[in-house]
Amino acid sequence: MTALLEVEDLRVAYGKIEAVKGISFKVNAGEVVTLIGTNGAGKTTTLRTLSGLLQPLSGDIRFDGKSLKKIPAHKVVSLGLAHSPEGRHIFPRMTIEDNLRLGAFLRTDKEGIEKDIQRAYDLFPILGERRKQAAGTLSGGEQQMLAMGRALMSRPKLLMLDEPSMGLSPIMMQKIMSTIQELKSQGTTILLIEQNAQAALSLADHGHVMEVGKIVLSGSGQDLLHDESVRKAYLGED
């Protein structure tokens, strides 16, 4: 079978500094794939390039049979690639409901949109309770829920989550992770970036370890979870 997303020898630079130095990986439909690694490994840069916010130096990105290389950022989402960015980036001065509506900006099926807004409220009841509130008033965890709900509003074929658990309390982190698990069991394809390697690898089908712009280790989630070098470097064991 052909992969939903295929990244081939991708290189990305900020000026002269190369942040991603030739990485290749695949995401098959229905899978959860995770990229783990320390700060500065190039994970966020990779996602931002996939969604068109950054231009690659070279290499190719094929999504659902099409090359994404020349496609501007605002058209990527219409192909079925949704991106929940690092730091959540909800629109702080708009209501929760308007934030969700913006996630469906390119959709024209009004009824479907209303239904999906309801679905987001079912997934995260707290959002439903505060639908008319400015999104900037939410707590970090609630903002993360909103960012995920908003990304889902485009009905993506692939959902990219950048550090969904960053800066959250352990309880909130657990809630977010169990939501990702739930989305996975519903068949959502997810590309997940996480600093919480334990949690990410536990629910991922495949994982890739990035270090200074390169993938240094790949394997199934379980294999990486039990890999000695991964345990030492990312899971805090000696």
Added chain:
Amino acid sequence: MNELPQQLANGLILGAMYGLIAIGYTMVYGIVQLINFAHGEIFMVGGFGALTVWLVLPEGFGLAAAVPLMIIGGILVSVAVATAAERFAYRPLRTAPRLAPLITAIGLSIVLQQAVWMWYPDAKKDQPFPQFEGGPIDVLGANIQRGDLFVLIAAPLCMLALGLFVTKTRSGRGMQATAQDPDTAKLMGINTDRIIVMAFAIGAAFAAIAAVAYGLKNGQVGFRMGFLMGLKAFTAAVLGGIGNIYGAMLGGVVLGVAESLATGYIGDLPGMELFGGGAWKDVWAFALLILVLLFRPQGLLGERVADRA
């Protein structure tokens, strides 16, 4: 002459004009963080666009019937110039340091003034603008010239339309999103380039309507008219909280009324005889700006937000 209702009415008329122009500064700043110093000239060319329509209309065409056509003509010219400026002058500099587009804006402002001066027939001196006939109308104790009624009706209608557009339409929500977080707006599928053009166009259209009001009030338009009006409108935008559309109109009205009251009354205060009269009105306007910036730097309706890193 120094009656309060009259002074308030004068201030309101002037302020509504400032407010309409200020919308253009505030919308463009809200979305691309650019002070479009050529906006005063966008206002000015709108005045000439409206005048041109009047001049090509057949003799005997009534002014009341002509005004809608003049508005359309003015809007067309202003929007064309503003969107061309965005496309060819500002867009190439979008990622340049902020000083570059700012200086470009000042340069563009001079270019536009000189272009009208050189190429518009006889524009080296002020051109007469048609006037409504008939005496002033008494409204709540103030004498209001017929031509001035235009802006008092147009400004609230424009604000209502803009408010509805921004909050109720899909493009309006896209505009809010782009103002708050342009990169994330792109991730939602919003074509931010188009939103930016839209912001320039709406600002230009409002400026053109203000230019028609200016012509009807002053009985003339001239290539220099954008300078001081632009500066005052920019002051109004800052006063109201730059980036906030309601703030722009509020700032305009506050500025206009303050200017009018100061002109009317400061000379009557004991020991202040020297400062009375219209010659000082710009001093009071900018003094007010300084005061507001000292005590409320974010403006009347502005939010205190940290500068984006």
